[in-house]
Each structure stands twice: as C-alpha cells, then as structure tokens.
Amino acid sequence: MARSSLTREEVLEAAAALVRQHGPDALTMRKLAAELGTAVTSIYWHVGNRESLLDALVERTVQEMGAVRPAGRTPVARIVSVARGLRRELHARPHLIAMVHERGLTERMFLPAQQALVHEVHAAGLRGARAADAVRAVQFQTVGFLLVERNRERSPLQRPGEGDLWDAATAEHDPALARALALPADQERLFTASMRALVNGLLATDGG
Known part of the structure; x- marks a missing residue:
C-alpha cells in the first residue's frame, strides 16, 4: 500500500x-x-524528474559539507579538527562527492571549510599569503590523504604484502620499525599525526 x-x-x-x-x-x-x-x-x-533529483542531491551534499565546525582550545587543535571533520565527511559520501565534482561545484563545496580554516589561521596570527598557503596546505593534505586511502582500498590483493616485505634487514636493522610497518596502518591516527605536524609547521612564527 x-x-x-x-x-x-x-x-x-x-x-x-x-x-x-x-x-x-x-x-x-x-x-x-x-x-x-x-x-x-x-x-x-x-x-x-531524475535530473532534478540529482541536482537536488548535489545541492544537499554541498550544504551538508558546510556543517564542518572547528573544536578544541588551541589554534592547532581547531585546525586539525576541521581537517578531520572534512576527511570524515568526504569519506562518508564518495559517490555524492563525485556527483558534486561532475557538476562543477567542488570549489563551492569546499568554501565553508576553507572559511573555517581562514578564521583559525587568522586567530593564530597568520595573514595574507601565509594564511592562504596554510588554508590550501590543510585542504590539499586532507584530500590527498583521502585519495591515497581510496586507492589502497580499491587496489587488488598485494602479493607480497607489507607484512611479508618488512624485516630487520629491510628496516635498516630496526626490528620495532619493521614490526610497525608490517601492521596495517591506523589511518585515523596517521592522518591526525601528519596533520598536526603540518599545522605546527605552518603556524611556526619563524617564517621558515
């Protein structure tokens, strides 16, 4: 019924x-x-019709991506939280994001997250070209990391795998490193650590 x-x-x-x-x-x-x-x-x-429905889905996705908000007490924590939220939202809807891209709305979709990043890098004391570089670096690192994740998810079964390739000899006689590299990557932890390192460097006051 x-x-x-x-x-x-x-x-x-x-x-x-x-x-x-x-x-x-x-x-x-x-x-x-x-x-x-x-x-x-x-x-x-x-x-x-179906095309109107797809257009509405794209617009809805763009609006949903604007919901990423910073959290944390320090500029680094807040910028990293935006990056983590952006990665999470992109990861959750790959097909919808592809539809947004096909309709030429990717830049508009990223604008709210970029504006949140602008606010945070301003609060950290960056202005002008340095601020712009920081915003883009965070965005590019987030999207690039996600693309690597997707590529690994879609790749065929690897023979030999990482666990077969790493031993004390290939790890320059660092057995702890070999054991760590033989395990699957904790992608959330790795993303957070790399993003935190990037942001700490971007906000460094020596300009280097």
Missing part, C-alpha cells in the same frame, strides 16, 4: 542513501519509490 504522506526531505534522504550505497547508476525513480513504499508519480511530484 502506498504511503499517504511523504516529504521532499524524506525523498532526498532515501535517494542519498541509495547513491551512498550503490552509486548514482543505481538510483532510479522506480527503485526509489519502492524504497519509500510509494508511487513513482509521488516521487515526481516532490522532486521532479
């Missing part, structure tokens, strides 16, 4: 869930109607 009431937001949420799980090609009006337990005509009434 078809649902008697439905909101546009419910339609967009269900459509976004389908895209997140299966990609945009899996999003059809018929499948979306089945997910919502309603008629296809009801979907059209709320969001228009």
Whole structure:
C-alpha cells in the first residue's frame, strides 16, 4: 500500500542513501519509490524528474559539507579538527562527492571549510599569503590523504604484502620499525599525526 504522506526531505534522504550505497547508476525513480513504499508519480511530484533529483542531491551534499565546525582550545587543535571533520565527511559520501565534482561545484563545496580554516589561521596570527598557503596546505593534505586511502582500498590483493616485505634487514636493522610497518596502518591516527605536524609547521612564527 502506498504511503499517504511523504516529504521532499524524506525523498532526498532515501535517494542519498541509495547513491551512498550503490552509486548514482543505481538510483532510479522506480527503485526509489519502492524504497519509500510509494508511487513513482509521488516521487515526481516532490522532486521532479531524475535530473532534478540529482541536482537536488548535489545541492544537499554541498550544504551538508558546510556543517564542518572547528573544536578544541588551541589554534592547532581547531585546525586539525576541521581537517578531520572534512576527511570524515568526504569519506562518508564518495559517490555524492563525485556527483558534486561532475557538476562543477567542488570549489563551492569546499568554501565553508576553507572559511573555517581562514578564521583559525587568522586567530593564530597568520595573514595574507601565509594564511592562504596554510588554508590550501590543510585542504590539499586532507584530500590527498583521502585519495591515497581510496586507492589502497580499491587496489587488488598485494602479493607480497607489507607484512611479508618488512624485516630487520629491510628496516635498516630496526626490528620495532619493521614490526610497525608490517601492521596495517591506523589511518585515523596517521592522518591526525601528519596533520598536526603540518599545522605546527605552518603556524611556526619563524617564517621558515
């Protein structure tokens, strides 16, 4: 039995869930109607045709990405928190982010996070070109790290793997290093550590 009431937001949420799980090609009006337990005509009434629906999903994603907010007591902690939030949000919706990129809205999507970073680097005393470099460095490091993660996730099974390649000899007789490199990377910890090191360098007052 078809649902008697439905909101546009419910339609967009269900459509976004389908895209997140299966990609945009899996999003059809018929499948979306089945997910919502309603008629296809009801979907059209709320969001228009499929292209209009995709446009609405892109706009919704851009708005959601603007929700990244800094947290922490120090400039370094707050900037790192923005970077972590940005990575988390990008990682959670790869198919939707790809749709944003295809529609030429990537720069607009990143603007709120960049503005949050601008505020924090200003609070840390940076101005002008140094501030701009800091904002871009944080953004590029975040996106670049995420691309490496995605590439590793999609790569075929490696033979030999890291655990087979590292021993005391290949690690220059540092067995603790060899053991650590043989283990899977803790990507969240590695991202946070590398971002903190980057930000500490960017905010250094010696200008070096």
